[in-house]
Amino acid sequence: MPAEHMNRKIISESDPQNGREDIVHKVMEQQPDEEILYDLAELFKVFGDSTRIRILYAMFDNEMCVNDIAKLLNLSQSSVSHQLRILKSSKLVKFRRDGKSIYYSLDDEHVRAIISMGMEHVEE
């Protein structure tokens, strides 16, 4: 072990920066995989658009078909459909067909929980 290294280490130990380095390494090990954090961001991105939030809220207590939502929120059918596709692919909504209409609703309690939690933060 080289003398410089020994020396450097002793200096570091009395240097407050060294504690930081330890923490940085510890945190580095604790960080979830990039891939998971990417997916997590993608999930929140879906909630991060006011049109989609309004659509999700419209389905908070009731299932709604595309036309209902478009009328309710004064949006084009196309726009609603595009957004529902995004909500579907993120597994935030489920749907069932009944005749010509397709009824959408929130996929699970998680979705409601995330929205409610966000709402609490906003309403503070």
Added chain:
Amino acid sequence: MPAEHMNRKIISESDPQNGREDIVHKVMEQQPDEEILYDLAELFKVFGDSTRIRILYAMFDNEMCVNDIAKLLNLSQSSVSHQLRILKSSKLVKFRRDGKSIYYSLDDEHVRAIISMGMEHVEE
């Protein structure tokens, strides 16, 4: 009350579409104000970027200064600083100065809760 209206009403009552209209109106009344939903979307938008999520996760258990975060996540100091500004203005992080460094940490349990809830959904 005009006869057409009476007639229309009776027809509507046997029409399954009418139940929808009632629901649409009910939901319309229940929808939170546009303004609040806009703020809610803005909040989630902040979580909806993988760089910011990584930064938030870095602060999950420890306070971290800008340089720590930049090194840890291999980001430029400028980029981290810009993102922290956004996190600050959304009240997701708080900070304190200690000498030359500024230490950032999550602002409250809400933030941790929202991230954890999202993580649950992603890890399914």
Added chain:
DNA sequence: TATACATATGAACAAATAATCATATGTTGC
């Protein structure tokens, strides 16, 4: 107060994305 270190900020550019328009697909009742 001059220098080095830590962080913040403004401008510019590239990439992501939501709305629109036109059109396609799917379903029902005649």
Added chain:
DNA sequence: GCAACATATGATTATTTGTTCATATGTATA
């Protein structure tokens, strides 16, 4: 099969936004 209605989808466009580069502000120390 064919209207009429309901929903989905592809292409285009305008806007938003994250990063970079250069520079400014703030703090400690010699």
